[in-house]
Amino acid sequence: MAKSGDPTYFGAHLADIAAPPRTAEEATPVAIIGGGLAGMTLALALRQHGIGARIFDARPRGAARHDPRALALSHGSQQTFAWLGLWPQIAAAATPIVSIHVSQRGGFGRTRITAAEQDVPALGQVVAAGHIAAVLDTALAAAGIEYHEHTRIDCVNMDADTGRVWLRDDRGDARDSARLVIYAEGAVDAAHADAATQTRTRDYGQHALVCEARTSTPHHGTAYERFTAQGPLALLPCGAADNFSVVYTCSPDEARRLLSLDDAAFLAALQAHFGLGQRLRFVAATPRHVFPLGLRYRRSPIGPRRVWLGNAAQTLHPVAGQGFNLALRDIRDLARVLTGSPDPGARATLQRYANTRRIDRAGTIGFTDGIVRLFSNDLPLLREGRGLALLALDLLPPLRGLVARRMMYGTRDG
Ligand SMILES: Cc1cc2nc3c(=O)[nH]c(=O)nc-3n(C[C@H](O)[C@H](O)[C@H](O)COP(=O)(O)OP(=O)(O)OC[C@H]3O[C@@H](n4cnc5c(N)ncnc54)[C@H](O)[C@@H]3O)c2cc1C
Known part of the structure; x- marks a missing residue:
């Protein structure tokens, strides 16, 4: 056992600690290509473990602050931001989801998952992606982490x-x-x-039209997931008491048509799509943005001295709000695995990371893909099957609990 006079006391060799890093590369052994949400969070997580990293981004610094999406953060993601000391700043602009209403258009079956039933204060927290980016960017600057803007990295070569x-x-x-x-x-x-x-890809033939919409009545923290033949329509309570973040999934042609409408015509289209008989009445909307959707992922998130992270590792359909939440779980494990490794790019270290993430990653990709394929079509047999699935969810609280835990924690901790 090492003692305080021993050079390996505290598990590290004192000579290593005392000697300043000889080169910039030793001080900052990790280079991150992409300073979006995943890249910035990783740099801070590595810093938390004493590992230096610098970021290179093609866009001007701060561009991510204008991301128009709102993200539903899981309970696990809140814990990660709390670990980074950033949850209070993020929570200041977060809206808790206290219940999720799930239904399908043109078919029977609906269910409601509530925070009270799951015995948690909230099923998730909705935060503007731009706000998360602003908090991360400010933290990077405070920590003195290098961020090279206007720098598109085109070529990465390894010297074996x-x-x-x-x-x-x-x-x-x-x-x-x-x-x-x-x-x-x-x-x-x-x-x-x-x-x-x-690379594996699946084209769903869907785009997501994103905006915010106000309703005539308060949301009381309720989120809506409404499955339609064109794709899911998600409404997340966001900000003001009558404000929703809208993710309207539809065909690329329909997305182009919706983009071209004036506000009144768009609100009428949104209302008709959600259901005229439903209790929500949409009264105003912000400018709209469109994101092409599909499933694209790398079979393995590692390569020689390389790790792919966030959307670069797997780009998921937003239906279950899993993309960034999965990236945060990847980031936490990657920082943990790299800690103490004398060479963060060593093959065995990276393999350990890939092994640690295998089940959660495959489970989250499969879960999201399964929902999109089961719920985004109008085949009568599947419509009946969906109705039965929603009915079963409604009748069986343990099943609801399973789905809720999957959304809140991912596969690993579920
Ligand atoms: C409509 C929609 C709703 C969503 N909702 C949710 C949700 O509710 N919950 C959830 O968890 N996830 C959600 N997601 C997923 C989430 O938005 C993404 O997982 C997340 O934004 C990915 O972040 P990223 O850092 O990987 O990529 P990005 O934010 O796209 O950042 C990539 C960065 O890399 C830079 N870059 C690119 N190429 C280069 C290069 N060659 N050199 C240097 N820099 C480069 C870019 O400039 C950019 O800044 C949603 C996605 C969509 C489309």
């Missing part, structure tokens, strides 16, 4: 002899060398050298 990875920007200039490169570029790169063997 030295174990270094070199990053070049789109002008061909060398920008950095590191022991480990994290791809957090926000998309699965179909042009990557190993894309043919690594």
Whole structure:
């Protein structure tokens, strides 16, 4: 057992602690490509474990503050932000979801999942993605973490002899060398050298139209998930007592048509889509944005001295609000696995990370894909099946509990 006079006391060699890092690369062994939500959170998580990282982003710094989406953060994600010391700032602009109303248009069956029944204060917290980005950006600046804006990284080469990875920007200039490169570029790169063997895609033929909409009555913390033949329509309570964040999934052509409507015509279309007989009345809407949807993921999130993270590892349909929540669980485990490793890019270390994440990652991808495929069509047999599934959920509290825990914690902790 090591004693205080022993150089390995506290599990680290004192000579290593005392000697300042010899090169910038030793002080900052990790390079992160992409300073969106995932890249910024990872840099802070690594910092929490004493691992230096720098970020390179193609866009001007602060661009992520204008992200128009609202994200439903799970209970596990709140805990991660609390661990980073950022939950109070994020919570200041969060709206708790106290119940979720699930139904299908044109079919029977509906259910309601409530926080009270699950014995939690909230099923999730809705926060504007731009607000989360602002909190992360401010924290990065306070921590003095390097953020290189206007820097698109186009080329990553590995020097097998030295174990270094070199990053070049789109002008061909060398920008950095590191022991480990994290791809957090926000998309699965179909042009990557190993894309043919690594990448899996499914086109749902759907786009998501996103905006905020006000209703004539308060939401009381209720979220709505309404399945339609075109895709799910999600309404998340967000901000003011009568304000919802809307995710309206539909065909690409329909999304283009909805974008071109004036506000009054759009509100009428939203009302008709949600259901004229429903109790919500939409009275105003903010400008609309469209996101193409699909499932794209890498079979493995690791490669030689490389890790793919966030949407660069898996881009999911937003139906169950899982994308960023899964990224946060990846980030927490990655930071934990890299801690104490003398070489953060070592093959065994990265393999340990991939093994740790396998079940949660595969489960979350499969869960999301399954919901989209089961609920986004108008086949009579499936409509009946969906109705029965919703009925079963409504009648069986343990089943509701299972679904609620999956949404709140992911596979691992569920
Ligand atoms: C409509 C919608 C609703 C959603 N709702 C939820 C939800 O409720 N809950 C949830 O958990 N998730 C949700 N998601 C998913 C969530 O938005 C994403 O998982 C998350 O935003 C991904 O963050 P990211 O950092 O991986 O990517 P991004 O935020 O896209 O960041 C990528 C960054 O990389 C930079 N970049 C790209 N290429 C390069 C390059 N070559 N060099 C340098 N920089 C580069 C870009 O400039 C960008 O800043 C939703 C998604 C959609 C579409």
